[in-house]
Amino acid sequence: MTKIDDVARLAGVSTATVSRALRGLPTVSQATRERVLEAAAQLGYIASPSASRLAGGKTRAVAVVVPRITPWFFSTVVEAAEERLHQAGYDLLLFNLGGSEHARQRLLYTSTLHRRVDALMLVATPLAGRDFAAVTRLGLPGVTVSAGTPVPGWPCVRIDDVAAARAATEHLLALGHRRIAHISGDSSDELAISTHIDRRRGFQERLRAYGIEPDPALDVEATFTIAGGRGATAELLRRGEPPTAIFAASDEMAMGAIATLREAGLRVPEDVSVIGVDDHDVSGVVGLTTVAQPAAAQGRLAAEALLGPLRGAGDGPASPSVVLPTRLVVRDSTAPPRAD
Amino acid sequence: MTKIDDVARLAGVSTATVSRALRGLPTVSQATRERVLEAAAQLGYIASPSASRLAGGKTRAVAVVVPRITPWFFSTVVEAAEERLHQAGYDLLLFNLGGSEHARQRLLYTSTLHRRVDALMLVATPLAGRDFAAVTRLGLPGVTVSAGTPVPGWPCVRIDDVAAARAATEHLLALGHRRIAHISGDSSDELAISTHIDRRRGFQERLRAYGIEPDPALDVEATFTIAGGRGATAELLRRGEPPTAIFAASDEMAMGAIATLREAGLRVPEDVSVIGVDDHDVSGVVGLTTVAQPAAAQGRLAAEALLGPLRGAGDGPASPSVVLPTRLVVRDSTAPPRAD
DNA sequence: CTGAAAGCGCTTACAG
DNA sequence: CTGAAAGCGCTTACAG
Numbered sequence: 001m002t003k004i005d006d007v008a009r010l011a012g013v014s015t016a017t018v019s020r021a022l023r024g025l026p027t028v029s030q031a032t033r034e035r036v037l038e039a040a041a042q043l044g045y046i047a048s049p050s051a052s053r054l055a056g057g058k059t060r061a062v063a064v065v066v067p068r069i070t071p072w073f074f075s076t077v078v079e080a081a082e083e084r085l086h087q088a089g090y091d092l093l094l095f096n097l098g099g100s101e102h103a104r105q106r107l108l109y110t111s112t113l114h115r116r117v118d119a120l121m122l123v124a125t126p127l128a129g130r131d132f133a134a135v136t137r138l139g140l141p142g143v144t145v146s147a148g149t150p151v152p153g154w155p156c157v158r159i160d161d162v163a164a165a166r167a168a169t170e171h172l173l174a175l176g177h178r179r180i181a182h183i184s185g186d187s188s189d190e191l192a193i194s195t196h197i198d199r200r201r202g203f204q205e206r207l208r209a210y211g212i213e214p215d216p217a218l219d220v221e222a223t224f225t226i227a228g229g230r231g232a233t234a235e236l237l238r239r240g241e242p243p244t245a246i247f248a249a250s251d252e253m254a255m256g257a258i259a260t261l262r263e264a265g266l267r268v269p270e271d272v273s274v275i276g277v278d279d280h281d282v283s284g285v286v287g288l289t290t291v292a293q294p295a296a297a298q299g300r301l302a303a304e305a306l307l308g309p310l311r312g313a314g315d316g317p318a319s320p321s322v323v324l325p326t327r328l329v330v331r332d333s334t335a336p337p338r339a340d
Numbered sequence: 341m342t343k344i345d346d347v348a349r350l351a352g353v354s355t356a357t358v359s360r361a362l363r364g365l366p367t368v369s370q371a372t373r374e375r376v377l378e379a380a381a382q383l384g385y386i387a388s389p390s391a392s393r394l395a396g397g398k399t400r401a402v403a404v405v406v407p408r409i410t411p412w413f414f415s416t417v418v419e420a421a422e423e424r425l426h427q428a429g430y431d432l433l434l435f436n437l438g439g440s441e442h443a444r445q446r447l448l449y450t451s452t453l454h455r456r457v458d459a460l461m462l463v464a465t466p467l468a469g470r471d472f473a474a475v476t477r478l479g480l481p482g483v484t485v486s487a488g489t490p491v492p493g494w495p496c497v498r499i500d501d502v503a504a505a506r507a508a509t510e511h512l513l514a515l516g517h518r519r520i521a522h523i524s525g526d527s528s529d530e531l532a533i534s535t536h537i538d539r540r541r542g543f544q545e546r547l548r549a550y551g552i553e554p555d556p557a558l559d560v561e562a563t564f565t566i567a568g569g570r571g572a573t574a575e576l577l578r579r580g581e582p583p584t585a586i587f588a589a590s591d592e593m594a595m596g597a598i599a600t601l602r603e604a605g606l607r608v609p610e611d612v613s614v615i616g617v618d619d620h621d622v623s624g625v626v627g628l629t630t631v632a633q634p635a636a637a638q639g640r641l642a643a644e645a646l647l648g649p650l651r652g653a654g655d656g657p658a659s660p661s662v663v664l665p666t667r668l669v670v671r672d673s674t675a676p677p678r679a680d
Numbered sequence: 681c682t683g684a685a686a687g688c689g690c691t692t693a694c695a696g
Numbered sequence: 697c698t699g700a701a702a703g704c705g706c707t708t709a710c711a712g
Binding site: 046047048049050051053054059061068069070072075076078079082083086091092093094095096098103106111112114115116225226252255256258259281282284285286 | 409410412598626
């Protein structure tokens with residue numbers, strides 16, 4: 001492997017100059033720079049990242065943490081962030097929590113992240129009280145996406161979950177529904193993420209605005225997946241008279257709900273209306289009514305929010321938080337309740 | 341930041357011994373190891389990865405390259421690989437080609453991968469003639485998943501694409517279809533991946549076994565996405581009399597086909613049958629007939645295939661290739677052709 | 681089983 | 697604008 005000394009020798013300069021020239025620092029004369037570039041090209045020289053990192057103190061890598069990889073929202077955020085990050089010359093280390101508390105602990109309380117990256121992107125990652133200290137101790141710039149838990153001093157890129165839930169619920173209420181169920185994420189314990197809490201809040205808020213007291217029997221918690229939506233809907237049907245409409249906190253949950261309703265002999269939307277949140281790629285195929293959120297934009301903006309402080313050597317001010325707009329997309333899974 | 345010298349001083353040993361004790365090397369006495377462990381714990385010491393990498397020559401990181409992140413197959417492979425890799429203590433650097441030749445070139449012909457990882461996982465990554473030299477020059481153990489292009493000396497984890505296509509086509513033929521269209525990936529140029537070629541081959545093979553000569557007008561190329569399936573189907577309808585059945589090379593393409601057929605006023609399966617490959621999470625919701633392939637298992641096994649050579653210091657023999665089984669899953673999107 | 685010393689391959693003040 | 701030298705924080709023969 002050719003090293004910096006080889007290039008220095010061939011170009012007839014010091015290694016310090018090679019280092020400067022190759023990194024594009026301004027304090028190198030045009031002539032010298034050209035000589036170095038040519039020597040490097042001729043030898044096929046590429047600096048060792050490990051050596052650069054050790055000497056320079058920067059890893060040029062960012063850790064992206066997601067609760068799952070496959071769901072539409074997360075994979076879309078990662079895809080968008082990946083593009084922006086690589087374009088800016090940063091490596092992307094991917095960490096999946098997979099819903100396992102063990103993985104979460106490993107990430108926060110072992111050497112997993114220690115000096116491995118220059119910045120952190122936490123996507124819908126739940127943090128309990130003591131976890132903030134662990135995150136802060138890393139001393140890195142960071143950003144949260146789709147507020148798992150807001151980290152003090154970090155910007156957050158997200159949608160207004162309360163408003164999104166309000167829009168979905170309002171759509172069902174305006175159609176005439178009064179017996180509306182909600183399928184959402186777990187918002188009971190310390191690790192609940194604000195997304196779940198906010199979507200439930202928006203739902204209940206609209207209900208109360210119509211003089212309806214939220215019925216605990218019509219509120220089921222599940223994971224943000226098709227399987228979660230299936231299970232929650234089965235539970236709902238088990239509890240007695242089905243609702244006339246279901247507001248699911250994600251499109252994947254909504255699709256699971258539709259599948260289970262149909263298997264139970266109920267028609268959508270004739271017997272039960274279903275609305276989700278996301279505007280998943282397949283929602284158009286399924287004809288699912290939903291509140292669309294811009295996932296790719298969130299990934300892109302989150303990466304962008306990191307690049308500022310990263311370029312500013314970690315000292316610059318944190319980027320501002322941003323709240324992106326959502327939009328009701330009416331398709332075929334919602335309709336007025338049956339007249340009977 | 342505490343460094344190895346601090347630990348050595350506190351434990352009353354040399355840094356060499358600290359290094360050995362912390363990494364669990366056998367050549368350290370029990371008593372010494374305990375003293376070192378305690379000192380390290382007391383100081384909250386974690387070795388600098390950059391320093392370890394430079395001194396040790398190993399990065400303990402693996403690069404995973406995918407053509408896209410969001411599609412079901414790729415996100416599922418990545419999720420499974422991530423779990424296995426992190427469990428084994430390796431970082432996962434994610435690279436998305438995104439269908440861009442520029443990204444592909446950057447990955448292969450710049451410093452992107454150089455000395456950054458100890459191994460490579462190429463998922464459905466197309467390689468042209470000269471690219472093999474670029475990959476080989478990295479001198480790393482590797483594995484391909486879902487054969488983009490087989491790399492000499494690397495194991496490949498995949499399904500039998502010819503057999504999967506045969507099973508799908510046979511299902512349609514057995515139902516009585518004779519006018520069957522195929523929507524597949526681009527298999528025309530040098531960068532075509534074997535998946536596309538093999539699925540088309542299995543399709544044509546079965547057709548010919550029934551005495552049917554494949555009709556170019558019923559063969560459309562597209563990307564492996566819902567949008568791709570939509571576009572291809574629109575093109576198919578534009579070309580004249582619709583087929584009575586469509587074999588799409590992926591479930592996402594199949595879903596796009598279904599959406600476009602319905603928008604054109606055609607019923608599925610009454611007017612047109614549609615079958616895919618994958619068994620995507622939502623295929624059950626949509627009622628899509630498909631040839632199921634185990635995506636998570638492929639990701640897991642590919643990671644496993646890397647861990648062998650990785651532990652063997654990169655010299656051990658390559659892991660064996662593996663071909664996983666597929667399975668026809670009949671749902672509601674396929675039926676006999678109309679009698680008329 | 682343990683230590684002194686060299687080495688991994690860069691970058692960064694410092695001096696000029 | 698450029699160079700000599702120290703330093704980044706580990707691991708690895710080598711010797712004992």
